[in-house]
Amino acid sequence: MNERATPSDEELVAYLDDQLDADQRTRIDAAVAEDSTLNLRLQWLARSSLPFKEAYDELAQQAPVHRLQSMLDTLPSPERPALNRRRFLAAAAGLVVSGVVADRLFLAWQLSQEKSNWRGLVADYMSLYVPQTLEHLPVDEASQRAQLRTIDARLGLSLTPAKLALPRSDLKRAQILEYDGMPIAQITYLDPAHGPIALCAKRSNSGSRHFSHEIRHRMNVVYWADMEHAWMLIGHNPAAELEGMAKSLRSRLSA
Template sequence: MNKPSDEQLTAYLDDELDPAYRSQLDNAIADDPLLSLRVQWLDRSSLPYKEAYDELAQQAPLERLQARLDAIAPPQRPGLSRRWFIGAAAASLVAGGVLADRLLIAWQTQQSHNWRALVGDYMALYVPQTLDHLPSDEASQRAQLRTVDARLGLNLSPALVKLPGAELKRAQMLEYDGVPIAQLTYLDAKHGPLALCVTRSNSGRRPLAHERRHEMNVVYWTEGEHAWMLIGHNPALALEDLAKHLVDKLGA
């Protein structure tokens, strides 16, 4: 079968496909590890919307907004699926509801956190043996970085992304819900797998910040049109030093 789109996989997760096509996808997912990973990532977008927005909803003119939504809803409301949520938020925005503006801002903020959560989930599976057999010659690195550059509008080179004490093993493109994410994976001599990840962002410049995911330290920041994160088992201060090293080189 042809490679399914993210929209088709979302419909699969929302149980909105006809049984025959769903059966085909079941078989394809079972046979294709990469497709299975895409499905797992898409499934993580099933966020607890109600709980996340209860506080905002309490401040909103709910009766007026509900009346507007009822007036523009389709004949058969599909329930609180991902696509219905986006449609409802957009409809409220068109109607001029205050809640829609705040929901959209909160949703965008959640998305900026969500990509880091996905990377953390992915990196939690890595062990040194995942990377130690990969070729690390400069020709391979340059070819992989060119793919990253083409998708994200960057201009990277092996020298530019070199990290002290860590060997670059692979640069690859991932994708979540149509959003490209580059992952540069390193093998740190002391602390094991380490990753520098980047995606596009319109949130402006933001300084280095810290968080923890899956018992790993994370340093993240935004610069220009891109959001960056460095994640690994390195101590927090050591990871911050590596991030500063990258900021200085990438900003030069």
Template sequence: MTDPRSQQAPSDELLVAYLDGQLSSEERLRIDCALANDEALEQRLEWLSRSDLPFQSAYTDLLGQAPQERLTMMLAAVPAPAASAPLSRRRFIAAAAGFLIAGIAADRLFLSWQASTRKVETNWRGLVADYMALYTPQTLDNLPDDEASQRAQLKIIDQRLGLALEPAQLVLSRPVLKRAQLLEYDGVPIAQITYLDPVNGPLALCITRSKTGTRHPAQEQRRGMNIVYWSGMEHAFMVIGHNPTSELEAMAQLFRSRISV
């Protein structure tokens, strides 16, 4: 008799381990077989593979940005030291240049991080919609939904987003809480708290950091799904699913009353 767990779709954590080459040959073979027979899973893996940090390019041409002419003039202006001096003029300027280059690198990294943050803040609902479009009820059917698992998952979200959540704050009347996981796009964490609605299918409450300030709930549609989104002083929120907008608005109101922002 086939173990029903063998038919369960691989989790995002398992797919990331697959991409990082951290699985055994048996586990890799199982995922290879699943990918060959599941186009949605293949698209999910491709989406995850694009979520790398963009900081390698921050080091490009750093040496070319150093003001070499100004450093040469500084070198000429420094008085010649005594023969016994432990630090020569050239070594001094070389050290200064090293600090300058390190400063340029830090600035580039910081600006790159800021650009990535702004990019995700302005388009994160679209990223979430692209991801949610891959979900089917079967994606969530066999996930463990016990309170101990939920608390462990929510603790990880708190560590990255600074937002302490309890399972009781996330309970909905009809949709069942299935998983709380942390996604990441361009180095920006996004919490995805996923539900399975027996009537309308997968549904999610998603959260990321935001500096846009408090905003009242608004509505939109993406990828055939309805979205209600709002923000507090430090976090942005959205509820997304195939549920009618009126239902999502009621859920958003409930979450706003339960989650202090």
């Protein structure tokens, strides 16, 4: 499938919302059937959701309630019951939150979450993986080196299959993902005991950081950073085992 024929995210969302005509749906059905990566992207779009509740809870706290209260106090209506006051404040604050100002505040809030959000995006994507996603992929070194050269060119890395080797797990694919203009390297492995594992990286200038742990979608995550890149290793392996792999990778990647 050539690049020109690949459906955009907007088309995929319209497909999920049943807003395309029959010919457009047939074209996307065929594209998804031919391209496993596009199929995963479609599934991710179908399952993903923005944290609206957290965002709007925070925005509601920023609504100028005290100023609105002062405006209400100047209204000449001595018979006004308390219930009307509460309704006025709720409605006015709601208008503030739901207007253009709220849109801008939500974008600012979303950007403030970006440092950890890339790990959430990777976890969302990895939650769709099963062993069958990877087991049919070739593992010849020539293909691996060609894929790694693409990552090296985008992220300024110098990767080889030897540097990326993990015990018991086969390196299955190396590819570039992209979110909002930010390239993310994804190197996937298949562990016969625990299933898919992914080593991911993006550019970062936040400085070197030691290993940290978190759990996303019931998968263990170990993440760290060097002076130019942020890294994460994610999978269903036990946390201690995953950290051992991460330490070995970090040592080889910095050599």
